[in-house]
Amino acid sequence: MAAEVAAPAKINLTLHVTGRREDGYHLLDSLVVFADTGDRLRLEPGQELSLQVSGLFAEGVPADERNLVWRAAAAAGWTGKISLDKQLPHGAGIGGGSSDAAAALRAIASQGGCIPEELPLKLGADVPVCMAARASRMRGIGEQVMPVDLPDLHALLVNPGAHVPTGAVFSALASRNNAPMPQDIPAFTSGEDCAAWLAEQRNDLEVPAITVAPEIGRVLSDLRSSRQALLARMSGSGATCFALYPTKKAAHMAAYEIGAEHPEWWCSAVTLT
Template identity: 70%
Template sequence: MVEGFAPAKINLTLHVTGQREDGYHLLDSLVVFADVGDRLEFAPGPELSLAVTGEHAEGVPADSRNLVWKAAKALGWTGQIRLNKVLPHGAGIGGGSSDAAATLRALSAQGIAIPATLPLSLGADVPVCLQARAARMRGIGEKIAPVALPSLPALLVNPRVPVPTGPVFKALASRENPPMPGEIPELETPADCAEWLRDQRNDLEPSAIGVSREIEHVLGELGRTTRALLARMSGSGSTCFALYPSMKAAHLAAYEIAAAYPDWWCRATQLN
């Protein structure tokens, strides 16, 4: 039995800088990963099968539509895969992409070579999820550079409203927006990060709010939690995050949100 961990991917920034003729959007994004995520188990066998369990298993395909299945099949691996869905799907935190990347990592550790073009062919977020550490992601997801950031205490909140990526991009007001600065400065503390991030953007946030007003509600509530440094949406939504000066503050904020909105998915975490 081989195990894999698929951490939540958080876009601290997401600048949409253009669109190629083939329809793919060009991005400039600062990406980090949480210590909360999905769990996978791999047991070799004669046939490929996938079982999906966990809090957010409902609606997740357990066949060739799933990126985990596609990743394993592309590597020629067969056996039983168990996927424990901890992360909500349609949530802007790379659940499916991170699951696929965890599959590639786990099977690669067993001596199976990963073709260079495979990660991107599975999805734009898969290459950065394969590295699973703080990075700047550009192009359509193929240009990745590691970034040194301090650990960031954070709270992730999802109102359990899935937001499809397609309508969010379709509603985007502008596809030609400025990138992040050429160099990301040395940021030593969570407060330093929050201060710098205030001048950056998630260009999908306004259009995602247009698709689901609940995102605006979540952002407002996160911004009002005790000692919140910054509140922003991740990816194309609907998960939002807030940064805090310490894990103690993040856990206090989790208590505040969970007490007021017990139906929301809420996790204090450390981002790296």
């Protein structure tokens, strides 16, 4: 029986780089949420593994073992046809590939497949949190995932189309031993309260990413100057940035205004949960 599953965009509301292990893996402390937009997958069991990619951002996405979805399915011992509808820009700091792989694993599990406990982390640091696909605190190298309760957040996601290699961003990072988030995350009563607390936190990759792709600075400037913006920050290692707003209407208005000024940018008004 075929299974259809959503692969929502992953947004790092915070991303503190707190250290680096001897094996080179960076230690992180990140508050992660998921948007009500993303890619979609359809899995149909069969005798051979195949992957078909379509959608707005299908161009340049491999449809073989280079794709994380393919690798996830193969590692889980699943065979059949996978159709991937690619609606998120790839290499954009919003976990597109990781969320796709996690969605594939969830679909395989729903069909009775056995997912090895260690597999998600082997596929990538973001895959375990994408398996949860809900507001979470992610620590360590991605293996520590703890659910958190947050209010729904109205946001605008913007990607200028810049290519930002993750390795280059980490190489430009001035310090790899930075303070984590506070031990306890408050119980927020509103999106405004949450945004005010988030403003005291960081994405330690934002400054180095801007040195790699200066367009990110322009996106952040436009978001911060948009009407009713509560907070603007980059997600992950870039280049997608987000702004939070008090209402869904304000987020959609910002999407209209920024999209009209920069039609070449990808803009999406979303709710983050």
